[in-house]
Amino acid sequence: MTEQTPEFVAFAYDASDQKVISQVVEKNWPSAAVHSGGVAEAVALLNKGQTPHALLVDFSKSPDPEQDAKKLRELAPSTTLIGVGATNDVVLFRKLLAAGVADYLIKPLHVESLQQSIISAAHFSAGEEKKSGVADLIVIIGARGGVGASTLAVNAAWVLSEEYRYSVALADLDIHYGSSALALDIEPSPGLREALKNPSRIDSLFVTSALVKASERLYVMGSEEPIDDEIVPDPAAISLLLNEMRGRFQYVIVDLPRNLLPIFDAVIPEATKVFVVSDVSLSGIRDTVRLLSKIKQINKKSDIRLVANRLIDTPTGITVKDFERGTDSKIDFTIPDDIKIAVASNAGKTVSAMSCGAMSSPSKALLVIREICQTIAGKAAAAKKKQNMTSIMGLLGKKQ
Ligand SMILES: Nc1ncnc2c1ncn2[C@@H]1O[C@H](COP(=O)(O)OP(=O)(O)O)[C@@H](O)[C@H]1O
Ligand SMILES: [Mg+2]
Structure with missing residues (x-):
């Protein structure tokens, strides 16, 4: 991670979601950055060589969320990805998980579910890294x-x-x-x-x-x-x-x-x-x-x-x-x-x-x-x- 990259970066379209994200992450990551945007903006960030520990991306305007998730994964294999979307669809949810997304949340975001999702996501990445070494x-x-x-x-x-x-x-x-x-x-x-x-x-x-x-x-x-x-x-x-x-x-x-x-x-x-x-x-x-x-x-x-x-x-x-x-x-x-x-x-x-x-x-x-x-x-x-x-x-x- 480069010096300037915040540990947590989020791209969401709706102001209300951005507010919830800020509320949840500011306590944990004072350097967190919450931007307006979605997949394209996240890709642009990763293309600049900036890889945060965790990246939350709004997939609601993506024509193919599964492909986009794979693309983000390839660009930043060690970043924990959290997806957000408007579609409450279990098939899509499973596809995103298979593509390497740690969790997928439906809009509008709520403080409690986002908080829980971030906790699980932390374990998701840690579990992958230290399968055998975890106490x-x-x-x-x-x-x-x-x-x-x-x-x-x-x-x-x-x-x-x-x-x-x-x-x-x-x-x-x-x-x-x-x-x-x-x-x-x-x-x-x-x-x-x-x-x-x-x-x-x-x-x-x-x-x-x-x-x-x-x-x-x-x-x-x-x-x-x-x-x-x-x-x-x-x-x-x-x-x-x-x-x-x-x-x-x-x-x-x-x-x-x-x-x-x-x-x-x-x-x-x-x-x-x-x-x-x-x-x-x-x-x-x-x-x-x-x-x-x-x-x-x-x-x-x-x-x-x-x-x-x-x-x-x-x-x-x-x-x-x-x-x-x-x-x-x-x-x-x-x-x-x-x-x-x-x-x-x-x-x-x-x-x-x-x-x-x-x-x-x-x-x-x-x-x-x-x-x-x-x-x-x-x-x-x-x-x-x-x-x-x-x-x-x-x-x-x-x-x-
Ligand atoms: N098996 C036991 N026999 C005698 N005294 C015990 C036993 N288990 C605990 N105690 C005593 O009971 C008190 C309360 O124990 P503690 O472990 O602080 O309880 P808790 O953490 O459940 O509040 C302590 O003074 C401890 O020394
Ligand atoms: Mg006690």
């Missing part, structure tokens, strides 16, 4: 507050990075009350806030500088912004951010607050697995039902695993069976209430890190967290981990 995205959501979702996110990230030796990024999206930094005894990073306020800065260099190192292979992006500082997360910004992280790590773990519904659309469809954490209680049943239905509504095919946390032996009136009946879902993992979790967390450590030293007997909760990590990493990785552990133990001259 798995593991999303962890608590059905209610205080059920241990962040505890699971931090501990799973630790186990995957320290025991499996994967490179892991933990994104704690709770901007005001994030607890990852605290749980790992590291400084919170201003990166998340900066990314949300200024999404045009999000590139791999920015991501590198905004992540805080928690251990050799574990990096964290988490903030503790002042609670009266209102920050409305931008789905497109979160999407870009996660995309960048996925290009640099083997696993990206997202601690997703349940109240951040506006960004669910950007995160859920991309998730490799979604872990829903709840306590076994009446309100847990109600909120799990609501959360599961929202996730399925966003992506029917989501691979959801249900985790019941903080189980105690004393009867509380609601059993695991009641919970499963009430939610019409099977619980995949049950983590016991374990004082060692609380002790480790108050010491700014994970229970896995602690069990190597100060703790004599293994934490029961950690055993289940390890099972969860095995599900995340798969069987082959578990075998590899066992080998790692065996050789470490061998080096230490210890029996397992």
Whole structure:
């Protein structure tokens, strides 16, 4: 891309569409250029050797949109193309996709659908470039507050990075009350806030500088912004951010607050697995039902695993069976209430890190967290981990 080419260029005929485009893209790409025109003007731009990252083109006056799309693709193979048109025709839509257009929107444009289309388009191009190198995205959501979702996110990230030796990024999206930094005894990073306020800065260099190192292979992006500082997360910004992280790590773990519904659309469809954490209680049943239905509504095919946390032996009136009946879902993992979790967390450590030293007997909760990590990493990785552990133990001259 030449110096002068904006990252996003749009050519649309109608003033109302231009206005919507400006509204959506100005937040993300301050250098975006929105012009009046269509295919001919876009071709002229590309012929000048200017290739933006993304190009939106109004095909409504094109006699042969499919041919024109192919032509634009040839001129700028690495540019993400978004088509706009007046014809609501599924055959044309499919032809345009086959010609290399990432999405096709019908006029008049609307802010929400255009925003969604830009998010998907970002994944479209990233997916093409890094098919094999993209990290798995593991999303962890608590059905209610205080059920241990962040505890699971931090501990799973630790186990995957320290025991499996994967490179892991933990994104704690709770901007005001994030607890990852605290749980790992590291400084919170201003990166998340900066990314949300200024999404045009999000590139791999920015991501590198905004992540805080928690251990050799574990990096964290988490903030503790002042609670009266209102920050409305931008789905497109979160999407870009996660995309960048996925290009640099083997696993990206997202601690997703349940109240951040506006960004669910950007995160859920991309998730490799979604872990829903709840306590076994009446309100847990109600909120799990609501959360599961929202996730399925966003992506029917989501691979959801249900985790019941903080189980105690004393009867509380609601059993695991009641919970499963009430939610019409099977619980995949049950983590016991374990004082060692609380002790480790108050010491700014994970229970896995602690069990190597100060703790004599293994934490029961950690055993289940390890099972969860095995599900995340798969069987082959578990075998590899066992080998790692065996050789470490061998080096230490210890029996397992
Ligand atoms: N299995 C467990 N046993 C004991 N305490 C736990 C367990 N899981 C979480 N906790 C404690 O519960 C509290 C809330 O956990 P947190 O992970 O912050 O919840 P959430 O992110 O869902 O709001 C923390 O003090 C944490 O140490
Ligand atoms: Mg939390």
